[in-house]
Amino acid sequence: MPERFEVTMPDGVRLNVEVTGPADAQVTAILLHGWTLDGRAWHRQVDALTTTPVGGAVRVVTYDARGHGHSSCMALPTATVAQLGDDLATVIDTVAPTGPVVLVGHSMGGMTIMEYAHRHPAHFAARTSGLVFVSTTAEGHTHTVYGLSPRIARLIRLAETTGAGVLARCGSWRAPRALLNALRPSIRWMLFGDRCDPSDLRLVTSAVARASLRSIGGFRASIGAQHRLDTLAALAHLPAAALVGDRDRLTPPPCAESIAAALPATELTICPGAGHMLMMERPDEVTAALTGVLRRVLAEPAPRSLDATPAGSGV
Secondary structure, three states, X not given: OXXXXXXXXXXXXXXXXXXEOOOOOOEEEEEEOOOOOOHHHHHHHHHHHHHOOOOOXXXXXXXXXXXXXXXXXXXXXHOOHHHHHHHHHHHHHHHOOOOOEEEEEEOHHHHHHHHHHHHOHHHHHHHEEEEEEEOOOOOOOOOOOOOOOHHHHHXXXXXXXXXXXXXXXXXXXXXXXXXXXXXHHHHHHHHOOOOOOHHHHHHHHHHHHXXXXXXXXXXXXXXXXXXXHHHHHOOOOOOEEEEEEOOOOOOOHHHHHHHHHHOOOOEEEEEOOOOOOHHHHOHHHHHHHHHHHHHHHHOOOOOOOOOOOOOOOOO
């Protein structure tokens, strides 16, 4: 059974954290979920990593981002990807204070990793030994057209941005489950590809129901505006993998291709028929990419020790 506890951020927000695996593991994998989801999105990868040998002991950490899942809500000004990068630095210091770390991010989780690297470069360099990017982007909404014509996509984005501004001011309220159940066909269309297991759709709907309206609306602006290709280019020495579905309406293949171009050694996997929820739609491919990076990290020397740079110091 995973160990579950809370980590308190400097501003008082409490993050729900779950840890599986031995405390003295050779490497820690931290899996970060996407916007409006929670740590349960990784359940297949957590199960696989704790039952399948990868060449050494692995500790697996998942946590709910601020305003998501069982984590507490936050002040609206901190509903930004930049703040999520700061949160990740604090989580690493708390749950994995020593040893190499592999960071795995889906969608907003991948953007969180990039922001951590941008805002805390010394901390990132000292602790991070591998990267896996799943259905994410380093270019905001540059490539997001929802699988539709650019004109219709612009109208959808306008409506989405306007709605997000309203939701962001609704505090810690949650969306009514009855409404989300009615929206399941739309959620299925937006997030999944050709096939969708009903249990996965139920899990995603449940996660959205747990997310505060402030987090659903508040993070939208910084997600759309973030651009971190230059940050990625400085990380080309790290073992890395990037995966995307060719039916992904939110972060389509050009998003992963630009990440791979910035990180030339990255193993790029494009999954036919899959949408945005690759860890559910293509769990074996995601797990294989993650274990591949872990094996490379386990075969290499650990990163240098962190110097006296405070964990919360931005650059």
